[in-house]
Amino acid sequence: MCFSAEVSFGASAVISTVGVVAVKKSARKEQLFFALIPLMFGVQQFFEGWLWVALQNEGYRTTEMLAKYGFLIFAQLIWPVWVPLSVYKIEKNRKRKRMIGGSLILGIAMFALLAYRMAAYDVSAHIDHHHIYYTVGHFNSTNWWSGALYLLPAVFPFLFSSHRRINILGTIMLLFFVISKVFYLKYMISVWCFFAAVMSIYILYILKKQEPEVKQTIPIS
Template structure:
């Protein structure tokens, strides 16, 4: 998380518990990708916990570079593809699937470009103002278009989805991102993940709704 190693590891523990709940609510293999989001958040927070240790304790200095790149892999490369793919796997509406497939393609393009940047240009992490600041020597030509495409791939699918209450997830993520961008302009990547636990609880809530709906359909079919 954004405040300390203990906060990051604490968040990872909470997320691991939530991930057990989401995985238990998997009814079909198509649910796995959505249910796995809290577990990925857990690994992401754990990586930042080790990064905090490497930045504050010279005994862990060797972990600084690998943990920086592991965290950035989750934040910048994995999510733009994983989230739209996870929602596409849940979707049953053919019409909505077409729109979500387009957003998935956008996400894949964003991920590929971010991977190119992460491999081709140096990145480093520093502690500034009780937060981790990730600094990149990326070319600026992508600029705000990158943020817009990232947002399109990760947020818009939640509003398009036919899954009940999925829009709540999108609304919360949007509000969380706006608050973070306004209050912690230079620390968005790190501070935004503060909301990962609440996002994961919403995912559990949505999966339970899907499970209950499937059970009702199954019970009705038996009548």
């Protein structure tokens, strides 16, 4: 994220810890993909922490490449597929499940397009005014239209869910997306992912609040 390697590593440690607890709190197998989101964000922030270190020190070219691609694979390839898939697996309402499924199809299409773009063009990252600025070829994070398309699979499935607390998560993430676009447009990828990573901690709260429901559905033998 912006600011420093320490911020990224600190966020990674906290969010990963929450992620481990969230996985343990997932009482049903269909919740696992959803519960893994904070842990995966923790890994993503760890990659960016190492990218900060590599960009600030000479002789870390291999580390820089691995950290740069590691971060962007999460940001641009994994989340547009993982988010709709995780919400789809826990959704029971058929109408809403179809909407989330549509987002998943779009996410898979974006995965293919962005993976091709990442493979076909040069990928760069450099520190600029206490932020990391990413570019893929001549593409960058200043395109509003690309951001809108990204929202459909990466955020809107939370809003399509029939679970109120997941709707709240989606609403807050959407708000932070807009804030990132308005105030940090050039550094959108880095800043937005940090906000989303921090907000993913809320997933543990969602899972803990669902525990009574889960226990009531367990048949008594």
